[in-house]
Amino acid sequence: MEYTYPDKTVQNLLIVAITPYFLEKGNVWFEENLQKILAARKTQPFFQDNVIFLEVGQTYPLTQLLRRIDELGYEKVFQVQDLGEFAHRGGIVEIFPINTSHPIQIEFKGNTIEYIHAIAGKSYTEGEEQKIKEILKKRLKSQRIFSDLKGLKPGDYVVHLDHGVARFAGIAASLHTEYQIPNTTYYELEYAAGDKLFVPVGLERKLSRYVGFAEPHISRLGSLLWQKTKKRIWEEVEKMAKQLLELYAKREVTMRPPYLATNEIGEKVTATFPYQETPDQTKALEDIKHDVSGTRPMDRIVCGDVGFGKTEIALRTMVMAVENGYQTALLAPTTILAYQHFQNFQSRLKNLPFRIALLSRLQSKKEQRQILSQIENGQIDMVIGTHRLLSSDVKFRNLGLLVIDDEQRFGVKQKEKLREMRASLDVLSLSATPIPRTLYMALSSLKNISLIYTPPAGRMPVQIAVAQRKEKTIKQAIETELKRSGQIYYLHNRIGTIEEVKKYLEKIVPSATIGIAHARMKEKTLIRIVDEFREKKFDMLVATTIIENGLDLPNVNTLIADDATKLGLAQAYQIRGRIGRGAKTAYAYFLYGARKLGEKVKLRLDALKEAGELGSGYRIAMRDLEIRGAGNILGREQSGSVNAVGLNLYCQMLSEAVEKLKPSDQKV
Numbered sequence: 177m178e179y180t181y182p183d184k185t186v187q188n189l190l191i192v193a194i195t196p197y198f199l200e201k202g203n204v205w206f207e208e209n210l211q212k213i214l215a216a217r218k219t220q221p222f223f224q225d226n227v228i229f230l231e232v233g234q235t236y237p238l239t240q241l242l243r244r245i246d247e248l249g250y251e252k253v254f255q256v257q258d259l260g261e262f263a264h265r266g267g268i269v270e271i272f273p274i275n276t277s278h279p280i281q282i283e284f285k286g287n288t289i290e291y292i293h294a295i296a297g298k299s300y301t302e303g304e305e306q307k308i309k310e311i312l313k314k315r316l317k318s319q320r321i322f323s324d325l326k327g328l329k330p331g332d333y334v335v336h337l338d339h340g341v342a343r344f345a346g347i348a349a350s351l352h353t354e355y356q357i358p359n360t361t362y363y364e365l366e367y368a369a370g371d372k373l374f375v376p377v378g379l380e381r382k383l384s385r386y387v388g389f390a391e392p393h394i395s396r397l398g399s400l401l402w403q404k405t406k407k408r409i410w411e412e413v414e415k416m417a418k419q420l421l422e423l424y425a426k427r428e429v430t431m432r433p434p435y436l437a438t439n440e441i442g443e444k445v446t447a448t449f450p451y452q453e454t455p456d457q458t459k460a461l462e463d464i465k466h467d468v469s470g471t472r473p474m475d476r477i478v479c480g481d482v483g484f485g486k487t488e489i490a491l492r493t494m495v496m497a498v499e500n501g502y503q504t505a506l507l508a509p510t511t512i513l514a515y516q517h518f519q520n521f522q523s524r525l526k527n528l529p530f531r532i533a534l535l536s537r538l539q540s541k542k543e544q545r546q547i548l549s550q551i552e553n554g555q556i557d558m559v560i561g562t563h564r565l566l567s568s569d570v571k572f573r574n575l576g577l578l579v580i581d582d583e584q585r586f587g588v589k590q591k592e593k594l595r596e597m598r599a600s601l602d603v604l605s606l607s608a609t610p611i612p613r614t615l616y617m618a619l620s621s622l623k624n625i626s627l628i629y630t631p632p633a634g635r636m637p638v639q640i641a642v643a644q645r646k647e648k649t650i651k652q653a654i655e656t657e658l659k660r661s662g663q664i665y666y667l668h669n670r671i672g673t674i675e676e677v678k679k680y681l682e683k684i685v686p687s688a689t690i691g692i693a694h695a696r697m698k699e700k701t702l703i704r705i706v707d708e709f710r711e712k713k714f715d716m717l718v719a720t721t722i723i724e725n726g727l728d729l730p731n732v733n734t735l736i737a738d739d740a741t742k743l744g745l746a747q748a749y750q751i752r753g754r755i756g757r758g759a760k761t762a763y764a765y766f767l768y769g770a771r772k773l774g775e776k777v778k779l780r781l782d783a784l785k786e787a788g789e790l791g792s793g794y795r796i797a798m799r800d801l802e803i804r805g806a807g808n809i810l811g812r813e814q815s816g817s818v819n820a821v822g823l824n825l826y827c828q829m830l831s832e833a834v835e836k837l838k839p840s841d842q843k844v
Contacts, residue, residue: 185293191273193226194249194260206275237287239835254466333386335822340395340402342367371397387823409817417833426599427473435468435500445495452633457485460626464493474602480628482753486606490579493604498557502576506560509585511536511699518560535561566593577602638756638764642785645767653765654685657734664716667737678718689714695722724751730758740766741777
């Protein structure tokens, strides 16, 4: 691999999708077959869907081009370096198509393409290019699981851009009508009042899976209501886009000195990390370094699954800020989570010159006054706490970075305070719920988002069993874990009967020592119990869903949920993430009672069975989680609008509204 400097202006550009078919071809094939490809675009759906052809002077809305490039499978980055990447700055799009030997820059004037030219960048030998394409094939394979209409089942809801929300009835092979396209199958859509619409497979660009927070209202074909709904949502989306742009504008005029690359202590912290960094963690850290090396405050969200290493990213970012002379604060939604972060930071930074404090209800009034004085005098470098940190008596000498863990779990007043702080501080938000790709694309020009989807190296998939609740099953699961000196979570989500359950478990497994944890306990008592469990003073913790957030205990590798019918799929999936954090194989038992199960509960339990692997259960769990993640970022007040048109169309409208309302100096 070497760097080349072509700077060659061209009149047109072919961009092909990252598909197995095109990844098999070399650059010469595309040059030799250009005219055939362009001819095929006119008649063949595959080429219509998977090829873009651009020419200088052509009118092509920039937002539409960015959406098409994303649909073709290209990854959005800060700076284009490798095949399959693209970047967007104002009216300039840079892309490294898989069918060219150099990155390409496309310059727009308004919605007209003014220049297309090859730019300086990496060029690859044939072998290097093949390696990159193999990586892209693997990425494509993992993304295929999440493709929008794949796995669509009769009864699922879909949205047609022009006609509204419908119920998918299945694939129709024949329409028995003169209007049928020869050798074509159709998506059969059912609308209100028995109306039907048939969309040819391969021409479904206006069709997307409905994703929402509740059951949708089915549209009537030909009714003006859908057009009125879209108009209303567009007005609401424009209002939201204005608010986002106002916050963005405030941050744009706020300046601070760029962080210096002081790596000495940072390298020591990295050296104490007991795991191998995942590619997503590395990318997130690079993104953050890029943010803080500029003069404008950072506002970045790091989204990822539980146990995928978001806290490590927060710790290293806080170290960077302290090295640059700033105080830092980490805000957690619960005392137990703040305490766990505090313990983790103390452990990782114990031999380094950092002063760390915990501020929550665990401290006495006297201790709190002392900590507040030290914060104001600059004697504390890092403070970790609950919403207590947002109180008016907390005054920092030089606060530079605020890390927010699970922002969606804070109240309205607290969020308002955070909004005020955002305009002048570097802010890093951690979210345990992933967000949909469509929302990521819609917000990516205003909010910097890093996605962590890669599990840590050596992480074994959790083995999941869904079964009827029987004493034999429970006893065997507990004894199997005890034989390998492990510990167990027993999830019983009813505080009123939790003591009875403890006595029952002591009776069937007398050798097990058992503790209890639930939300009505005093916080100091709860912390003591969690500490004792961490120190292996007892074998099993009988707890409510309080274990869903904040507990990170690598020796706990069996989870027994005694009534899985009361758990939502996303909640069950996240609780499952509390085990399997060490080198041992972990086991999750989701149990249900003997009574007859409803159809929805059956479907949820079936999905849970498959949730350990990348199958349909995983896909459903991810969709459930993404809906939760979208709600967290957009806010509850947007849920009605999202329900009306579906999340995918909502995000598309938001993206277009942001681009439309951007000041012209941000577009060019």
